[in-house]
Amino acid sequence: MSTTAASVALVPSSFEAQFFNFSQLQKDQTFSILSIDVDPKLQKLCGETDYPIECLTSTIPFLDENVAINPCLFSNKTKETLDKAFExxxxxxPSRLFLxxxxxxxxxxNSILESKKKILDAIPVGDANQVSMELSFNMENVFACEDxxxxxxxxxxxxxxNxxxxxxxxxxxxxxxxMINF
Structure with missing residues (x-):
């Protein structure tokens, strides 16, 4: 069985240029990351998502030894998008219609950012339905913006x-x- 690979150069703000090598994976494989030392658990976690590159690029810049991966890492990108909209x-x-x-x-x-507390409250009690509902609602908010x-x-x-x-x-x-065992 052969796999194909693609390399992507990324420059997150707090890192020097990094080169990620993603192979088309079989179900039981993980992808490899070159040139930086990343926790294998994060590699496996991101490798099982629909968008592994975005998973890594949205997670790595905010991780250090004191930060756990949680479903609210989207809030950083939401804040960036909100800042751009304000700008x-x-x-x-702009025109009145554009405004x-x-x-x-x-x-x-702002609704997406407000849902962060509900998500964080649902995690310790194992309420996967609440987490899923809030995150789905957040996606609908982004779609509504584009619509x-x-x-x-x-x-x-x-x-x-968006x-x-x-x-x-x-x-x-x-x-x-x-992926999280509730």
Whole structure:
């Protein structure tokens, strides 16, 4: 059985250039990471998600010996996306319709951030349904943001961030519900 591999160069803010080598995996294999020392548990965890590259790039920059992986790592990317939406709303002043779309997105991003507490409260009591429901709701908030722009027939300036946010949230659903033993 042969596998194919792709290399990706990434430059997270707190790391020097890193080269990740992802092989198309068989069910019982993990992917390998070159040039940095990453916990094999994280490699296995990210290897089992729908978006392993996004899993690593959204997790590694925030991990140190005191940080545990949890389903709220999406909040960092949400804050970044929220900051971008605020920036777009004031500089330069957008059209009234564009601003209305951004306001919808800002409200939705704030809802995502507010759900973090509910997720963190559900984890210690083993409420996988609550975690899954909150994360799914968060994804719907991102989709609603994009839909607002589509309905207004305006090109969204935050589509790429929203796409990454959906991938991160999708990974969090898999990590929290399918992989964590509640």
């Amino acid at each position: 777009l709303s004031v500089n330069p002043p 209305s779309c951004l306001e919808t997105c800002i409200d939705n991003y 607002t722009f589509k309905e207004a027939e305006i090109e969204s300036s935050i589509t790429e961030l 796409s990454l946010l959906v991938k991160i949230i999708t990974n969090n659903i898999i990590i929290s519900v399918d």
